[in-house]
Amino acid sequence: MSKKDYSKQDAKHHLHPFSDNAALARDGVRVMVKGKGIYVYDDEGNEIIDGMAGLWCVNIGYGRKELARVAKKQMDELPFYNTFFKTTHPAVVELSAKLSEVAPANFNHVFYTGSGSESVDTMMRMVRHYWASLGKPSKKIIIGRWNGYHGSTIGGASLGGMKGMHAQGDLPIANVVHIEQPWYYGLAKDGESADDFGIRAANWLEEKINEIGADKIAAFVGEPIQGAGGVIIPPKTYWPRIEEICRKHDILLVADEVICGFGRTGHWFGHQAMGFKPDIITTAKGLSSGYLPIGAVLVSDKVTEGLLAGGEFNHGFTYAGHPVAAAVAQKNLEILQDEGIVDRVHDKIGPYMQKRWHETFSKFKYVDDVRCEGLICGFTLVKDKATRELFPDFGTTGLMCRDIFFKHNLIMRACGDHMVAAPPLVITKKEIDTMLAIAAKCMREFEEKMDKQLAKENAAG
Numbered sequence: 001m002s003k004k005d006y007s008k009q010d011a012k013h014h015l016h017p018f019s020d021n022a023a024l025a026r027d028g029v030r031v032m033v034k035g036k037g038i039y040v041y042d043d044e045g046n047e048i049i050d051g052m053a054g055l056w057c058v059n060i061g062y063g064r065k066e067l068a069r070v071a072k073k074q075m076d077e078l079p080f081y082n083t084f085f086k087t088t089h090p091a092v093v094e095l096s097a098k099l100s101e102v103a104p105a106n107f108n109h110v111f112y113t114g115s116g117s118e119s120v121d122t123m124m125r126m127v128r129h130y131w132a133s134l135g136k137p138s139k140k141i142i143i144g145r146w147n148g149y150h151g152s153t154i155g156g157a158s159l160g161g162m163k164g165m166h167a168q169g170d171l172p173i174a175n176v177v178h179i180e181q182p183w184y185y186g187l188a189k190d191g192e193s194a195d196d197f198g199i200r201a202a203n204w205l206e207e208k209i210n211e212i213g214a215d216k217i218a219a220f221v222g223e224p225i226q227g228a229g230g231v232i233i234p235p236k237t238y239w240p241r242i243e244e245i246c247r248k249h250d251i252l253l254v255a256d257e258v259i260c261g262f263g264r265t266g267h268w269f270g271h272q273a274m275g276f277k278p279d280i281i282t283t284a285k286g287l288s289s290g291y292l293p294i295g296a297v298l299v300s301d302k303v304t305e306g307l308l309a310g311g312e313f314n315h316g317f318t319y320a321g322h323p324v325a326a327a328v329a330q331k332n333l334e335i336l337q338d339e340g341i342v343d344r345v346h347d348k349i350g351p352y353m354q355k356r357w358h359e360t361f362s363k364f365k366y367v368d369d370v371r372c373e374g375l376i377c378g379f380t381l382v383k384d385k386a387t388r389e390l391f392p393d394f395g396t397t398g399l400m401c402r403d404i405f406f407k408h409n410l411i412m413r414a415c416g417d418h419m420v421a422a423p424p425l426v427i428t429k430k431e432i433d434t435m436l437a438i439a440a441k442c443m444r445e446f447e448e449k450m451d452k453q454l455a456k457e458n459a460a461g
């Protein structure tokens, strides 16, 4: 197939996720053919900075031959075997030991899945089974947050708080409820400090618990930092207060670490950056740096004990602990450890990114709430900084901005009108400078375009 044909053929046969496929077929797609470090390359020879690490997952960067080698070796030896019927294999045993080593001390058991969504669905069944095992089957409501993202399966999409997703396919399912997100910029009262807002936002959980009754609630679930919701970093007071509320009312606390896990925040897990201790951790993405699909639910000793008392858990995926994916994930974790990548994000490259991120974006007229933790960063496009007025049709302006970045061979993402970046953790200072120089150029172009658009609207209005 010639190069140009891929885009055309794609339009004929491929339905893309989270896409208006009719529009996509009309406009055409970019064909990515290669990756190296923080760069991906398209079939026209463009070198593109991947400021999103794929989909928040290629933590160790593209093109690591070690992962290809272990995958080949494992495929040659044992490409597949299940773990259902009194069997195991070395790759999954080694990965489980490694995960227990990098996880907090009270996490020593792992349940495998094929993706983040499957990890979340597994967790939803697991917390209900846990309470049933302890003789409390009425504790089954799970509380998530508006604007949270927990995947696209029926369970995950229900627990997530994306209203556009709920609008399709009759969601959410029963016994899933939501509280408001801890978005200081958008939801604080006049003059309210970030710390005070953090406590008030956490107390929304307690209000919900009091409304429903703790005897009906299994768990509260949240991303330590909301990712797909637009990199919403809660005030430091938020998570410790959430933990306190969960303990007081005997509700399990689940950290969805699919994005925050494995170094993204400068810690092995995002809950460590946010100062709380969960009972269950859901993971995927960075677990294998995206090289193969694999997810894992990390289960604390307390929850494991309850599950072990409950007999058989009637749940499991064919590809749970898939040998090739497990071998690749184990090697990926080894690389994160051996090369000190998590510490490097914490001590060096994270602080550098934060400083440069603020310097680059704070000065632009339509940009506010510039924020960055570890290597997960965002800012919000606003119509008027002084009044915090957002643009109408939240998301339209973000897409326009994103398209300018994409045109200039820099991939950042628009989540609504929040612009976000989460580059591979191996990015260098020089690469950050290059990335942000391009970003500044794109923002100037965006500003000019927006100035014109608003002038036109004012003339018309």
Ligand SMILES: *Cc1c(COP(=O)(O)O)cnc(C)c1O
Binding pocket: 115, 116, 117, 118, 120, 149, 150, 151, 152, 223, 227, 228, 256, 257, 258, 259, 284, 285
């Ligand atoms: C991406 C994501 C998921 C879903 O993972 P998939 O592998 O896409 O199914 C779940 N939770 C969070 C926090 C995510 O970012």
